[in-house]
Amino acid sequence: MNSVKYKFHPDEYELGENEKFYSDMEAKGWRLVKRERYLSKFVPAEPCQLRYRVEVSSPEFLGEDGLSEGQLTVFEDCGWEYVTSRSFLHIFRAPAGSGAPEFYSDPVQQAQTLKKVCRGMWISWAIILIALAIGILITFFSNEPWIDKPWERVLAVHFKRFVRIPTHYVMYWFWMLWAAYELIWSTWKINRTYRRLKRGIPLDHAPKGNRILHKLFHPGLLCLSALCLLLTIGQLISTQSEDLPAQPDGPYIMLCDVNWEGERTTFMGQSSGVTHAVSPLADYWETVEYIRTQTGGSVWLRQYVYRLRFPGMSGTLAQSLMDTPILSSWAAFSPVEAEGFDAVWAAGRELVAVKGDMVAYVMFLGANDDGLDDPFICAALQAAWES
Amino acid sequence: MDQGPMTEAAYYILLALLKPGHGYGMMQRIGELSGGRLVMGPGTLYGVLSRMCKERLIVFTGEEGRRKNYAITEAGRIALLAEFDRLKRMVADGSILEEAQR
Numbered sequence: 048m049n050s051v052k053y054k055f056h057p058d059e060y061e062l063g064e065n066e067k068f069y070s071d072m073e074a075k076g077w078r079l080v081k082r083e084r085y086l087s088k089f090v091p092a093e094p095c096q097l098r099y100r101v102e103v104s105s106p107e108f109l110g111e112d113g114l115s116e117g118q119l120t121v122f123e124d125c126g127w128e129y130v131t132s133r134s135f136l137h138i139f140r141a142p143a144g145s146g147a148p149e150f151y152s153d154p155v156q157q158a159q160t161l162k163k164v165c166r167g168m169w170i171s172w173a174i175i176l177i178a179l180a181i182g183i184l185i186t187f188f189s190n191e192p193w194i195d196k197p198w199e200r201v202l203a204v205h206f207k208r209f210v211r212i213p214t215h216y217v218m219y220w221f222w223m224l225w226a227a228y229e230l231i232w233s234t235w236k237i238n239r240t241y242r243r244l245k246r247g248i249p250l251d252h253a254p255k256g257n258r259i260l261h262k263l264f265h266p267g268l269l270c271l272s273a274l275c276l277l278l279t280i281g282q283l284i285s286t287q288s289e290d291l292p293a294q295p296d297g298p299y300i301m302l303c304d305v306n307w308e309g310e311r312t313t314f315m316g317q318s319s320g321v322t323h324a325v326s327p328l329a330d331y332w333e334t335v336e337y338i339r340t341q342t343g344g345s346v347w348l349r350q351y352v353y354r355l356r357f358p359g360m361s362g363t364l365a366q367s368l369m370d371t372p373i374l375s376s377w378a379a380f381s382p383v384e385a386e387g388f389d390a391v392w393a394a395g396r397e398l399v400a401v402k403g404d405m406v407a408y409v410m411f412l413g414a415n416d417d418g419l420d421d422p423f424i425c426a427a428l429q430a431a432w433e434s
Numbered sequence: 435m436d437q438g439p440m441t442e443a444a445y446y447i448l449l450a451l452l453k454p455g456h457g458y459g460m461m462q463r464i465g466e467l468s469g470g471r472l473v474m475g476p477g478t479l480y481g482v483l484s485r486m487c488k489e490r491l492i493v494f495t496g497e498e499g500r501r502k503n504y505a506i507t508e509a510g511r512i513a514l515l516a517e518f519d520r521l522k523r524m525v526a527d528g529s530i531l532e533e534a535q536r
Contacts (some may be wrong), residue, residue, distance in 0.1 A: 102477055115480075117457060117502035122476045124458035124501075148461075150477030153443060159481060 052077055055266070056087040058229075059136050060164075060237040062101050063251045069099035069138065070253070079140075082133040096143035100127070100150055100252070101136050103160040122150075135164055151250075158244035165241050168234045175230070203370035210328050210353060210364060212282060218275030225268035232261065282326060291319040295431060297332045298405065299352045304427040305420070307346050307413065309338035314347060330354040349373070350409045358404040365390065368399045368408040385425040393421050400425060405432050440517040443482045444491075446472060448514040451492055454505035457483065486510065 054072070057064035069079050069087070078092035079099070102122070104114050114137045119129055126147030127139040141147035151157035209216050244250065291311070295301055299321070302309075311319050319336040332352040339345055351368070355361055369380045369392055379394035389401045398409045398421060409424055440448075450463040457479055464474050483504065486492045491510035495503045506514070 116500055117497075118476070118480045120500040120502075121457035121461070121479060125461065125476045127476065148473050148475045150475045151481075152473060152475050152478050153441070156441075156443065156478045156481050160477070 050090065052089045052091075053086040054089065055085055056082065058233060058236065059134055060233040060240075062103070062136075062240060063254045064258075065101050065136070065138075066099045067253045069140070070097060073097045073099070073140070079130055079138065082131050082136070082138060084133070097140045098143050098145075098147070098252075099130075099138060099140045101138055102150055103135050103164060104137055154244040154247050154249045157250060158241055161237060161241040161244065165237055168230075168237060171230065172234070199370050203367035206363060206367040207351075207371065210355070210360065211324055211326055211331050212279060213326055213328050214275040214278040214282065218272050218279060221268050221272035221275060225265070225272060228265065228268060232265070278327075282324065286322065286324040288320060288322040291321050291334060291336055297321070297323060297330075297352070298354065298432045298434075299332045299334050299350055299407075300348075300409070300424070300427040300431050301334075302336050302338055302346060302348050304431070305348075305411075305423050307338060307340070309340040309346065312337045312339045312345065314345070328356055328360070344413070346411075346413045348409065348411050350407060353406045355404045355406065361389070361401050361404065361406050364406045365392070365399050365401050368406070369394075372397050373410055383421050383425075385422065387429050388425060391421070391425060398424055400428055402429070402432060439520065440513070441482070442472070443474060443478050444486065445514070445517055446474070447479065447482050447486065448491065448506055448510055448517075451504055451506040451510070454495060454503055456498060456501035456503050458501065460504075 054077075057068050059065070072079065072087075072089055073092070074094055074096060076091055076094040077089035079087055080090050081088040102114065104118075114129075114132060122139055123129060126145050127141050130138045130140055132138065205216075240250070291301070295304075313319075314337045317335065317337075319338075320334070322331075322333045324331045330353070333350070334352075335347070335349045337345065337347045353364060355364070372380070372394060375394035375397050380392040380397075380399065381394070383391045383393045383398075385391040385400065387402065389403065391398065391400045393399075396411050398407075398411075400407045400409070407428055409428070411424065446464045446467060447460060449467055450460045453463070455463065457476070461474050461476070461479055464472055483492065487494065487504075489509075490507055491513055492504045493507050495505045497503065
């Protein structure tokens, strides 16, 4: 027989549910020894009928001292055995029919013990809303170089990242949904209990209903978030970054494809390389190439190439790439005629091209170069995508 | 303390503390005083005790092992008498009920 058992317990704001949960476990032969954040620890015991009761006493930061020694003594003198505490919950038990009096003969009096907990919930809401507001402000002002269309640019940056690592974003969405759900549920639950007690309705020590939706939904969101975290880690581990090969090993172009020959060199300590990532939404290649020409000039090429699993995303992705150029202004992009492509836009030394499920951003800087030779680049891209 | 009606729990705790004592002793004494009608829970008792300490109606006098002893203060005695008078007046006012039943 197992010597210890851990089990998820009801939320700390569900007073009656916790009392029933521990009483039921005792009846099944599992005695509570410790309550953690999400799990309770039980040891085997002779199944028996015990009454479990929770006393709410807020910790010091809410202006109370928690469970005092004197209070504990009175509870124990009345026949209640102190078991454990977690946060503002203090758990006691007494044999059923022992005559140990209920903690509160007056529900209104018990409501007073929840007052500070309810206030604490609203403080939590205020902290979250303030943090959210600060986050939004930081996001907004941290993009100071992009004076124009700041929100569009923030969204564009995140859309590009979303295409590359969607599970990372989904993980956050599930996590935020879980956090919001927990907070809303807790606020509703504790305020409902408080209002009922205040109206003189005694606490239900054995509430009915198995709350199956809550039991599935609450941990389910957290599990989905954890699953997405694992997928994100898996994707990051499988992402390959290596030196740029002599010949392209993916649907991207190299300087030799546009007739620039020279010796590979470095720029600000960075050498020519290619990164290949596979995400649930796209295969992604990012390359950077630096060469020194025979005349001593430097030429470099940077590109992002996406092969989308959902071609319908290509328009949004192309717009995101144009909204976040490296060199140009977002407004500088204008359509370019290019045969064989769905659409091509160019701005100075930058170009965005779309063809079916393929989307590319190319930036080219050449010695004594006034711009990008668009048809030349397009032809090279087309050849790379068809090969 | 505001002079509104006192709760039943507060009234009986002050009554019990006419003889200083600890929490459990108070609960037993309250049971005796009310003829077993009022069974005060430990949660109720401690909630009222801490509130009355803040309002200086009672005072902590020392410890007896793990138990804390309390005694009623002069302010508590005045408040108790005021409540007793109020209750007496209410009972007197209600005497018309007995007349009506005759």
